[in-house]
Amino acid sequence: MLFWALLLGVMMLATSTDVVAQKKPKAKPSKATTSKQKSNKPEAKDDRVSTTSISLDERPGPLEGTPFTFPAFEEFTMPNGLHVYVISNDEQPIVTVNLMLRAGEAYDPKGKEGTASIMGDMLSKGAGSRSAVEIALALDNVGASIGASAGSETFTISGSSLKKHAELLFGVLADQIVRPTFPEDELTKLKQQYAASIANERSQPMELVQALARKVVYGFDNPLARRKTEASVSGIQRADVTAFHSTYLKPNNASIAVVGDVTAKEVKKWLSTHLGAWAKGALPTIDMPDMSVSPAAVYFIPRKGAVQSGIVVTAAAPAQRDEAWPAMDLLAEYLGSGFGSRLFATLRETYSYTYSPFGFLTQGKRYNRVALGAEVRTSVTDSAIAVILREIKSAVSYGPDFDDLERKKAFSIGQYRLAMESASTVASLLQYAWINERSIDEVRRETDVIASLSVADVQRAAQRYMDMFNLRLVVVGDPSVRSALEQFGPIREFTLDLQPAETAKLEPVRESLDNIVARYVTALGGQANIDAVTSSSFTGPLTLRFQGTDINGTLTTKRGKPDKAFVRVTTPLFTQLQWVNGSQGWASLDGKNIGESPADETRRLMLDELMFAPTRWKALGYRLEVKGKRGGEIVIEGTDPAERQVRFQFDETTGLLTRRETDDASSGELVTTIESYGDYRAVGNVLFPHTLRISNTIFSMECKGQVTINDAVDGDFQPSK
Numbered sequence: 001m002l003f004w005a006l007l008l009g010v011m012m013l014a015t016s017t018d019v020v021a022q023k024k025p026k027a028k029p030s031k032a033t034t035s036k037q038k039s040n041k042p043e044a045k046d047d048r049v050s051t052t053s054i055s056l057d058e059r060p061g062p063l064e065g066t067p068f069t070f071p072a073f074e075e076f077t078m079p080n081g082l083h084v085y086v087i088s089n090d091e092q093p094i095v096t097v098n099l100m101l102r103a104g105e106a107y108d109p110k111g112k113e114g115t116a117s118i119m120g121d122m123l124s125k126g127a128g129s130r131s132a133v134e135i136a137l138a139l140d141n142v143g144a145s146i147g148a149s150a151g152s153e154t155f156t157i158s159g160s161s162l163k164k165h166a167e168l169l170f171g172v173l174a175d176q177i178v179r180p181t182f183p184e185d186e187l188t189k190l191k192q193q194y195a196a197s198i199a200n201e202r203s204q205p206m207e208l209v210q211a212l213a214r215k216v217v218y219g220f221d222n223p224l225a226r227r228k229t230e231a232s233v234s235g236i237q238r239a240d241v242t243a244f245h246s247t248y249l250k251p252n253n254a255s256i257a258v259v260g261d262v263t264a265k266e267v268k269k270w271l272s273t274h275l276g277a278w279a280k281g282a283l284p285t286i287d288m289p290d291m292s293v294s295p296a297a298v299y300f301i302p303r304k305g306a307v308q309s310g311i312v313v314t315a316a317a318p319a320q321r322d323e324a325w326p327a328m329d330l331l332a333e334y335l336g337s338g339f340g341s342r343l344f345a346t347l348r349e350t351y352s353y354t355y356s357p358f359g360f361l362t363q364g365k366r367y368n369r370v371a372l373g374a375e376v377r378t379s380v381t382d383s384a385i386a387v388i389l390r391e392i393k394s395a396v397s398y399g400p401d402f403d404d405l406e407r408k409k410a411f412s413i414g415q416y417r418l419a420m421e422s423a424s425t426v427a428s429l430l431q432y433a434w435i436n437e438r439s440i441d442e443v444r445r446e447t448d449v450i451a452s453l454s455v456a457d458v459q460r461a462a463q464r465y466m467d468m469f470n471l472r473l474v475v476v477g478d479p480s481v482r483s484a485l486e487q488f489g490p491i492r493e494f495t496l497d498l499q500p501a502e503t504a505k506l507e508p509v510r511e512s513l514d515n516i517v518a519r520y521v522t523a524l525g526g527q528a529n530i531d532a533v534t535s536s537s538f539t540g541p542l543t544l545r546f547q548g549t550d551i552n553g554t555l556t557t558k559r560g561k562p563d564k565a566f567v568r569v570t571t572p573l574f575t576q577l578q579w580v581n582g583s584q585g586w587a588s589l590d591g592k593n594i595g596e597s598p599a600d601e602t603r604r605l606m607l608d609e610l611m612f613a614p615t616r617w618k619a620l621g622y623r624l625e626v627k628g629k630r631g632g633e634i635v636i637e638g639t640d641p642a643e644r645q646v647r648f649q650f651d652e653t654t655g656l657l658t659r660r661e662t663d664d665a666s667s668g669e670l671v672t673t674i675e676s677y678g679d680y681r682a683v684g685n686v687l688f689p690h691t692l693r694i695s696n697t698i699f700s701m702e703c704k705g706q707v708t709i710n711d712a713v714d715g716d717f718q719p720s721k
Helices: 003-015 017-023 115-125 132-140 163-178 182-202 205-218 230-234 238-248 262-273 325-336 342-350 378-397 402-420 423-435 440-444 446-452 457-466 479-487 513-524 527-531 599-608 611-622
Strands: 074-077 083-088 095-103 145-150 155-162 255-262 298-302 306-318 358-361 369-378 472-477 492-493 535-546 547-560 564-570 575-581 585-587 593-598 623-630 632-638 645-651 659-664 671-683 686-695 701-703 706-709
Touching: 003 230, 003 472, 017 155, 017 585, 074 262, 083 262, 083 423, 083 623, 095 163, 095 423, 115 132, 115 145, 115 163, 115 182, 132 163, 145 163, 155 163, 163 262, 182 230, 182 238, 182 479, 205 298, 205 306, 205 472, 230 358, 255 262, 255 423, 298 440, 298 479, 306 378, 325 342, 325 378, 325 402, 325 446, 325 457, 342 369, 342 593, 369 378, 378 457, 378 472, 378 479, 378 547, 402 446, 423 440, 440 446, 472 479, 479 599, 479 686, 479 701, 513 527, 513 611, 513 623, 513 632, 513 645, 513 686, 535 686, 575 599, 585 599, 645 686, 671 706, 686 706
Parallel strands: 083 255, 298 472, 298 492
Antiparallel strands: 074 083, 095 155, 095 255, 145 155, 306 369, 306 472, 358 369, 535 547, 535 701, 535 706, 547 564, 564 575, 575 585, 585 593, 623 632, 632 645, 645 659, 659 671, 671 686, 686 701
């Protein structure tokens, strides 16, 4: 197997500053810097306007920026522990209230996902002395509204009314928060509605792909990745709803923001009158597990008949309080958010693969996830993935384009400051800072932090969190795209319910492992002819695909008895060589700095480059088991002498080896590499494969070559002095 030789070359390709410096295009001068040429037009004559201050040939610059001041607010804590923000805005006689608690879907009891959301909906189904109908009438009659929603780590209750009806608003709100009745019949209706909604989600590709992406990054059993199912909602009882309410809806677990034509004095009066009896209480200790990122693979949900594929390239990201978070957030915006992003420029404008690509970074307190993707036509699924990977690779290797990054920073800062015109936005920022335990000073300085970020800052974030080992690919689409996804790595298939797809049942095989190996020997040409082969050489053109880039080159391998190997991968960007002489190994990049390989790497290369490897399984100590057959292929699984999990497939009819899979964690990440063999043809009296395909989540490779035998010498398997 050529994994190690190719991996070293690919790693060099990803990190070599010399290569990328040669390839990076020069920035074109902007029109603003090239248009200061003398005009041949006659000057306008107008006594009212100075003709020396205006040039029709010169692009006008932006007006001078005005100083930004974070909007004023008041902050205090009520005796029961309720944290309060007041943002006054007397432009309209309206009062808006937003109560936010540290709760949400991640706090649902395991197996009863949906409890927080149902509890929120139940608050309006009966509270205090009012029924659901009476609550609705009381609010509707004065044009007021109250609603609740559960986020991943937050639970929010919001309401608004004219100021003259504020007493009613706070009265109903207090009933829902402190005195909900949770009628059993309303719960039954809600559960039926939730079941219908969950069933509808199966028809929403991006809902499915994002839900699976959360599981892949956070961990399949992580509370932040669990989701509502028909079974989990069906199991929710009234006692579960009341328990969630009594556990988390406490004033010392809440922040309330009151916005509008109000003063702090008025807010204190309303809160004292209506929520003064809301008693503080002990809060549970939340033991949120660490992230558990799934192994590198293509996570695929087949959806028969889909005319589009939903694609997400995702990776783990830092907590919002981490110093790297602002750079990661800017990176996500630079790559995929809005019309000025790289994915809009490529996926949409250059290739017309999609209308709305996206990129975002979540805003969690403990850890986060970055995601880039799009919905694309089925026929361009693999092409779109290649473009996304190429843009990520560019950010990692080159850093973002300076001018594009400056424009994105200016846009983000401008949008942020414009949003400050809305008092409700100010309240939201303050409350999320409280949720994430960020200081108000950090919120005030947010635009200054964005402005200070450099190309180097963003590139460092990209290298740390979005290199080739960190990325995970999640796809939902028609089953026909599956074969096109194999170039991006081993495929792990899931159902529309996000459960691992059951592997097609293996049919029993009566043959023993020894008999399968014996048939393999016969298929190749017989033991005597195999024994007559002392060496074999394979040479041919190579196509290497790495993060959306195709690199052409040549591949040469030589194998000798016993346990000797030589591999050379040559491309315009690098040349990688490895030798094993049976006991010792060496490696070299571009023919320079030849160094001895570590013993474990040498052993892996020896095992992977054995001639007629199945004939030596028993002697070398492979621990293998015949698992059965599927689709005309006999499946064998087990462990090799390097303690790696391996899987082999033999054609049931011909007896030839067609596929090998190896799980290897020696790179620091578990990487599954698939090696496929085809086009067996006779060389002398023995059949050899003339087509080789390798794929994993780091690179894929295809080579069609020629085979010769008995032409290698001992000197080929060690570097010349």
